[in-house]
Amino acid sequence: MTEVVSIYADSANITGGLSVATITTTGNVNVGGVSNTNNPFFHYYNGNAITINNTYLNYNVKVIDNYNAMDTSTGAYTIPKDGIYYFVFTITITSNSSSFGKIFKNDIQINGRDEFSVNGTNWTEAFFFGYSQCSQGDIIEAFATTGKLQTGTSINYFTGYMIQ
Numbered sequence: 001m002t003e004v005v006s007i008y009a010d011s012a013n014i015t016g017g018l019s020v021a022t023i024t025t026t027g028n029v030n031v032g033g034v035s036n037t038n039n040p041f042f043h044y045y046n047g048n049a050i051t052i053n054n055t056y057l058n059y060n061v062k063v064i065d066n067y068n069a070m071d072t073s074t075g076a077y078t079i080p081k082d083g084i085y086y087f088v089f090t091i092t093i094t095s096n097s098s099s100f101g102k103i104f105k106n107d108i109q110i111n112g113r114d115e116f117s118v119n120g121t122n123w124t125e126a127f128f129f130g131y132s133q134c135s136q137g138d139i140i141e142a143f144a145t146t147g148k149l150q151t152g153t154s155i156n157y158f159t160g161y162m163i164q
Contacts, residue, residue, distance in 0.1 A: 042161070
């Protein structure tokens, strides 16, 4: 037998406590002032080392994607829920060179400064980021002019999450 408890009251008048092992909801949960609204979040890295030459990037190995919204055959992320999103991706570029990294929403660039230059003799990881008001169904893609996507100890990644 399972006991089910529902409490409807002004939170200031509840005494004692409610203890459960699992809470499943499709709405918001507020625990101690921290709100979890099940906002979309993804983090992918690339499974194959590639050389970039004016191309959209495919980060195809999932670390987390709570809405499974990434097309791992193309690297395009489809926005699952309306809101403001933050995105960042990394590439590796060679010494004494530069690359342009762009984040596109429906084929329109949304990130600001998009050039990263390296002066010196080492490979460097370049970070490109942007944020945008997005609607469900919008397509987000990362693009770069030159550089590499690496695997192993220097993994490059593409991540994003809904801010609000």
